[in-house]
Amino acid sequence: MATPDKTSDAPYELIYWPGIPGRGEFVRLLFEEAGVSYTDTAKSGAGAVPAIMGYTNAKNKGDASNIPVFAPPILKHGDLILSQTPNILLYLAPRLGLAPKEGDDLYKLNQIVLTLLDGFSNEVHETHHPVAVGAYYEDQKPEAKRRAKSFVDERLPKFLSYVQRILDGEASGDGPWLHGGKLTYADLGIHGTEHAFPKAIQQMRSSGNYNGVFELYEAVKERPNIKAYLASDRRATYSDGIWRHYPELEED
Amino acid sequence: MATPDKTSDAPYELIYWPGIPGRGEFVRLLFEEAGVSYTDTAKSGAGAVPAIMGYTNAKNKGDASNIPVFAPPILKHGDLILSQTPNILLYLAPRLGLAPKEGDDLYKLNQIVLTLLDGFSNEVHETHHPVAVGAYYEDQKPEAKRRAKSFVDERLPKFLSYVQRILDGEASGDGPWLHGGKLTYADLGIHGTEHAFPKAIQQMRSSGNYNGVFELYEAVKERPNIKAYLASDRRATYSDGIWRHYPELEED
Numbered sequence: 001m002a003t004p005d006k007t008s009d010a011p012y013e014l015i016y017w018p019g020i021p022g023r024g025e026f027v028r029l030l031f032e033e034a035g036v037s038y039t040d041t042a043k044s045g046a047g048a049v050p051a052i053m054g055y056t057n058a059k060n061k062g063d064a065s066n067i068p069v070f071a072p073p074i075l076k077h078g079d080l081i082l083s084q085t086p087n088i089l090l091y092l093a094p095r096l097g098l099a100p101k102e103g104d105d106l107y108k109l110n111q112i113v114l115t116l117l118d119g120f121s122n123e124v125h126e127t128h129h130p131v132a133v134g135a136y137y138e139d140q141k142p143e144a145k146r147r148a149k150s151f152v153d154e155r156l157p158k159f160l161s162y163v164q165r166i167l168d169g170e171a172s173g174d175g176p177w178l179h180g181g182k183l184t185y186a187d188l189g190i191h192g193t194e195h196a197f198p199k200a201i202q203q204m205r206s207s208g209n210y211n212g213v214f215e216l217y218e219a220v221k222e223r224p225n226i227k228a229y230l231a232s233d234r235r236a237t238y239s240d241g242i243w244r245h246y247p248e249l250e251e252d
Numbered sequence: 253m254a255t256p257d258k259t260s261d262a263p264y265e266l267i268y269w270p271g272i273p274g275r276g277e278f279v280r281l282l283f284e285e286a287g288v289s290y291t292d293t294a295k296s297g298a299g300a301v302p303a304i305m306g307y308t309n310a311k312n313k314g315d316a317s318n319i320p321v322f323a324p325p326i327l328k329h330g331d332l333i334l335s336q337t338p339n340i341l342l343y344l345a346p347r348l349g350l351a352p353k354e355g356d357d358l359y360k361l362n363q364i365v366l367t368l369l370d371g372f373s374n375e376v377h378e379t380h381h382p383v384a385v386g387a388y389y390e391d392q393k394p395e396a397k398r399r400a401k402s403f404v405d406e407r408l409p410k411f412l413s414y415v416q417r418i419l420d421g422e423a424s425g426d427g428p429w430l431h432g433g434k435l436t437y438a439d440l441g442i443h444g445t446e447h448a449f450p451k452a453i454q455q456m457r458s459s460g461n462y463n464g465v466f467e468l469y470e471a472v473k474e475r476p477n478i479k480a481y482l483a484s485d486r487r488a489t490y491s492d493g494i495w496r497h498y499p500e501l502e503e504d
Contacts, residue, residue, distance in 0.1 A: 169313035
């Protein structure tokens, strides 16, 4: 699958919320690892939020070739406008050398990415917004505490075990990577959970049950381009986004 | 993107939970619309659950070419084993004539499908399991009531409005379909929400704000193959799966 027949020379433009890594971070990590230049509207100051609203407002119904956008992150590449995080990653990865350009392996990488986004991103967000996506955390704290306990006790070990199963499996190949013995975009799919649940992650790390997962996690942070990015001012700090550190959610 | 170079003659096998439509239903609808034969382990009686466990148990780490599986639905096609609903659909649709075989349009369809699955499947499931995915609904009824109200008042109109925006946009083309003036697999991505929230859906229908969405929804049910399927004993009834009808969640 996925042969990019014509490699476009158009610049890559990421449209995302300012001030948080958020789901835009998965897209940034691909660009940074690949060493490809991109513009990031999150860094455009007062223009950042209006840039998003221009795409998501009710009057924007797309155009002759693009469907409208539900929510950021949004990728603009030439005339093409795409949204939905795993979809943007699937489009970019073969173009940036982080996935094969054809064949069934891309579906396997997509399978990994969808699962990582569920476990370490979507379900983390649910821990602080369990009863109403649109309401404040402060209005659902007791429920958030229950959801966080369920996440840490049941869901997090389940997802970590799955990633460890991938790494233990033959298809992962040699080295710390998830598939085929080399770095792919799937390897860039875990971040933020340690910020949100540092005690739980420390406990999981110490358990020795998920050594491969933590080796992968550290190996990604040691990639030269990623390391330089994480130390740069292009990297936003975790704040009131998906990965929030509420210490009370980890208290017994 | 996505040129299936070699069309395999291998049979299609769906591995999914028995007794509910669930996420397996999205896969079944593609097979049924395309008129392609498939086996469905959900219909295999006592063998149904063990078939799933064979893939998802901790000892199964995949094989030389397949990564392990986190959760069903699972597609087996020849030697290839895939999971994650939108990933299976992305693999199948070009092969079954329900998506283009190459080009950027497949990313647009994937974008639609991911959003439909979020709004009309994942978020519906959250309404009856807001504080603990692994606990019973009966242990989280007050929270479910709040989440259901948030879903019906805020999220459901937001997702319906988005689908209507797609239909109002130029890229949807003529007719009731979401993209390019013809039926694609993206059109098969809404079902079950009316079963779970009949009063809310009736209210949205009567509002006249989402006429295109309901025309699409009815047009899909009138497709000859889909219609025959829905009337057949291959179709499971909604039960304790994703789309549950708890009348108390719709009471004021």
